[in-house]
Amino acid sequence: MSRRYGRTLALDDVSLSLSPGEILAVLGDSGCGKSTLLRLVAGLDAPDAGEIRIDGRRVAGRGGDEPPETRGVGLMFQDYALFPHLTVLANIRFGLSHLSGAQARAVARERLAEVGLAGREESYPATLSGGEAQRVALARALAPRPRVLLLDEPFSNLDAGTRERVRADTLAVLRQDGISAILVTHDAAEAVEFADRIALMRGGRLIQCDTAETLYRAPVDPFAAKALGEIVTVAGLASGGRLTTPLGTVRLPAPAPEGAVQVCLRPEAIRIVPPGEGVPGRVLRRSFAGAITRIDVDVAGLDAPLRLTAASDDVVEDRVELGLVEGRVFVFPSP
Numbered sequence: 001m002s003r004r005y006g007r008t009l010a011l012d013d014v015s016l017s018l019s020p021g022e023i024l025a026v027l028g029d030s031g032c033g034k035s036t037l038l039r040l041v042a043g044l045d046a047p048d049a050g051e052i053r054i055d056g057r058r059v060a061g062r063g064g065d066e067p068p069e070t071r072g073v074g075l076m077f078q079d080y081a082l083f084p085h086l087t088v089l090a091n092i093r094f095g096l097s098h099l100s101g102a103q104a105r106a107v108a109r110e111r112l113a114e115v116g117l118a119g120r121e122e123s124y125p126a127t128l129s130g131g132e133a134q135r136v137a138l139a140r141a142l143a144p145r146p147r148v149l150l151l152d153e154p155f156s157n158l159d160a161g162t163r164e165r166v167r168a169d170t171l172a173v174l175r176q177d178g179i180s181a182i183l184v185t186h187d188a189a190e191a192v193e194f195a196d197r198i199a200l201m202r203g204g205r206l207i208q209c210d211t212a213e214t215l216y217r218a219p220v221d222p223f224a225a226k227a228l229g230e231i232v233t234v235a236g237l238a239s240g241g242r243l244t245t246p247l248g249t250v251r252l253p254a255p256a257p258e259g260a261v262q263v264c265l266r267p268e269a270i271r272i273v274p275p276g277e278g279v280p281g282r283v284l285r286r287s288f289a290g291a292i293t294r295i296d297v298d299v300a301g302l303d304a305p306l307r308l309t310a311a312s313d314d315v316v317e318d319r320v321e322l323g324l325v326e327g328r329v330f331v332f333p334s335p
Ligand SMILES: Nc1ncnc2c1ncn2[C@@H]1O[C@H](COP(=O)(O)OP(=O)(O)OP(=O)(O)O)[C@@H](O)[C@H]1O
Pocket: 005, 006, 008, 009, 010, 028, 029, 030, 031, 032, 033, 034, 035, 036, 037, 186
């Protein structure tokens, strides 16, 4: 689907699919189109082109726009506030108007217990902590048994400890009930922890949609390489199946471009090798970080020192030699 606001192409021909029970994270920086994508799926906005199907039924596009309430989607947004004048139980019952009063109460109670808040039925939202309020929002979103739950940065307003707990509990509820979900986030660690696959976006475009492991091991471009972890970028020359860089020469991963290339390396792609086997480097700084120590190494031909990590128990001399780990090197055309 595509969506344009004036001159801004907020979504540029993005295609995604979600399997039953699958959890997808949409990851990207501010303004990349994440919330627009979610609003289109929710039915709060309509695509200019393309279509959306849920269980094979067209809910948006080609004149088939269905309102949010009949799409079978649940919403849990960062600022999706609870109704302050209603009790917790009444908030959860809100989306259950199709059930009789007694049935709706029973379902709402069940949902509240599922998110760990049994006993808080008669509390008012103002008396809940941020984490409790988000749990109630989850219970409310899940009460009507949606086909898909849409989450727009729902944990970002919580403090670190609460965030992790509410996130883990939310994930457990989704898994237990086999609910498909789309989580919008700008936090790569959150995407990795929460989702089965990650859709990485930039400037309204879908760059790569894969498991975290594939994104980490086989990024499609330098932006994707940077999305899930630290990257060192160096210039290289690809020729005759060999890649030459200031950090040594290795076999080229196939398929790879020829000529001047951009080489992206994860820290684990660079290792300290025995004397005489690598490229010389000079250790500038060591920063102890518990089990690991970060080491800044100056290497001739590089613009900036390399930041490597070593086990804190390892002895690293001031002069080291470095080599590349074959198969861990990403090669892209020079920009
Ligand atoms: N209603 C609107 N009117 C005009 N421009 C809009 C509208 N909604 C979004 N945009 C623009 O579309 C682009 C994508 O916005 P969107 O909110 O989807 O980004 P996002 O990735 O969710 O960002 P954030 O993480 O900051 O919420 C931005 O450039 C934004 O300014």
